[in-house]
Amino acid sequence: MSEGRILVVDDEPQIHRFLKPALIAAGYDPIEALTAAQAERLAATAAPDLMVLDLGLPDKDGKDVIRSLRGWSKLPIVVLSARDREAEKIAALDLGADDYVEKPFGIGELLARIRTALRRRDPGALAASRYEGDGLSIDFARRLVSRDGEPVHLTPKEYDLLTHMARHSGLVLTHRQLLGTVWGPAHVEDVHYLRVFIGQLRTKIERDPTQPQLIRTEPGVGYRFAE
Structure with missing residues (x-):
């Protein structure tokens, strides 16, 4: 087949x-x-x-x-x-x-x-109820995030950014795509703003924020979330 x-x-x-x-x-x-x-x-x-x-x-x-x-x-x-x-x-x-x-x-x-x-x-991929990877767990239905079993506290925008990337894990998301989806069309040029939030997320979810394994940078283009 x-x-x-x-x-x-x-x-x-x-x-x-x-x-x-x-x-x-x-x-x-x-x-x-x-x-x-x-x-x-x-x-x-x-x-x-x-x-x-x-x-x-x-x-x-x-x-x-x-x-x-x-x-x-x-x-x-x-x-x-x-x-x-x-x-x-x-x-x-x-x-x-x-x-x-x-x-x-x-x-x-x-x-x-x-x-x-x-x-x-596959429509079922985007509708998945959980993300699991490298010790990170996201329960989309309950809006809960944990790392190695410990709760991770995120702001609403941090959560929206994280879940959008996780639902598209493995794919490149450009700065404009992320900014337009999470903050709206008026903010698609605010790349510095996105970098601040990516840095905050890495501090909260990566084992070593200086060598991120979950949120990978695609230089000059955007980010790719680990599959």
Whole structure:
């Protein structure tokens, strides 16, 4: 039984030759597109479960593909691109990509990002009643947080920030996404404010706040909460 159909969008045939056997070995059903036009058509007609998308396509920028798809689809999108500028990552994620992997890449990392993005597609994942990881426990229904069995006291905003990240564990969340969700659209540029709250949270939930394992920094982009 297939683990899901993966639409790989890249204009480099060698990428498809490399990814196809790896995806098949991992239990996926890969389909391929070489252009943005093919990608948008297959996204609408081939019922993929996830798209792996290069940004440098011959007929349209990959970010425009994300923008177009997000107008009608919640299809998980993992960007796979040689563009390593922070601005490109942020733009792709803010437009609605679920994750970003740089070329050159390891197939193990890409498969891990695919698994994480597919789990987020499952409505049950977002509705989970608890988070458990590295001694941290979050009871979403009762709004209780503990560390190694000891209660952790959070302010309302600290709790909202923590639970939003925990519900999207494993995925990159940009500064703008976090600020817009927790504080509202008027605060999407207040990155310094977010850093203060992240620091406060790390002090309360990390074993060693100077070497955080739960709230990982994605430099210049945002944060990724541990799976």
